[in-house]
Amino acid sequence: MLARADALLRSPDRAAVGNSARLAAFLARQAVEDLIDARCAALTGVPVVTGTTRARLAVLKSLDTTPAGPVLIDAWHQLTTFCHHHAYQLSPTVPEVRAQCAAVERACLGRMPESSVGSASDDTVSK
Helix, strand or coil, X not given: CHHHHHHHHHCCCCCCCCCHHXXXXXXXXXXXXXXXXXXXXXXXXXXXXXXXXXXXXXXXXXXXXXXXXXXXXXXXXXXXXXXXXXXXXXXXCHHHHHHHHHHHHHHHCCCCCHHHXXXXXXXXXXX
16 A cells, blocks of 8 residues: 555546645555554454554554554554645645655665655655
């Protein structure tokens, strides 16, 4: 799903023009939730941790001592914010969503995303 989100950010199709960053954020959040489920299962030894995503985030926060835990928690919160539409907020930008995807790929999948190999300077987002 992260690869599909990256593809959407690189070249949105006609239906996604104007909403590509928000749609990519939604796909990336789904990927992050899958990674959270897998990480919780690995930490607890239970194949499926029941409960809400916030409960799973609490499991990560308390049990995960690797750098992946905080990255997943932060990415989930940021991507959830990007997914929600409010009239008083600006839509997420492509570099903001791309930065979250890149952080997840680096910390959890151990690889550098393809889209940021040659464009690291224009994908940075200050916090």
